[in-house]
Amino acid sequence: MQLEYFLLLGAALFCIGIYGLVTSRNAVRVLMSIELMLNAVNINLMGFSNFLDAGEIKGQIFTVFVITVAAAEAAVGLAIVLAIYRNRDTIDMEQFNLLKW
């Protein structure tokens, strides 16, 4: 096993997340794509922690912090989606232009 495998896997997952973030029209799917990107970052951190820093595993600490922030982000993001849905009666990302002009 090598470090490069995990880094390539993380890069692939990150790119899939970006594609979903930009192209999806459902607001909930955008949140799912953000979760994918955060998980890609976690894979990178864990790979570095295991292969370059096996003595004191600081990468795992950072991964735990990222998991914490991701949970908070999911809660707030879904609350925002619910509030917008209640006001605008749609979850189409193309129609969320409140701050556009």
Next chain:
Amino acid sequence: MTLAEGVQIVSFGILAIMMLGTALGVVLLSNIVHSAFLLAGVFLSISGLYVLLNADFVAAAQILVYVGAVNVLILFAIMLVNKQEDFSKIPGRWIRDAATAVVCFGLFALLSTVVLITPWAENTVSPAVIENTVVTIGEHFFSDFLLPFELASVLLLMAMVGAIILARRDLIPEPVEKQETIATSLTLPERPRELASLGDSTD
């Protein structure tokens, strides 16, 4: 990790294929409920990868937090905004999708080039793998990462309060009589918010 090298390679391959397949399913499937369940598959595969990386505690935390909390939260959100709406067609949208795909592929090519040409300072003689990662993580949390650890709890509290405030219905003290708003160019196309007075709490 006491597994043989071949077993590690094979399980890494299976987990990687599972993860990429389910991630593509999350992004590309049209049914949002299928996407939400495939997202659990992504999280479980990533947890298996963590086990391969000698991180048992984080693998357990991944399953608990992501599959147990975040994924269930997303399923609840899908149920709450359960609206079968056909998105209106936008002309020229496939150009945007194709451009995004090209950009993502280019980014992946760039990242993989960087990963492959960088000489990682990998110590070939790996030090003894930490037997009990929970003890080590706990020591880090309560010595040199104490401040971020405490700040994380404050962040979670703030996120909880913020989510409750954002998601609850607005309470407007007294029902103002309906006034016909003149639709100007600045009027947002919002539907009128149902008025709930503070007195009756039937809601």
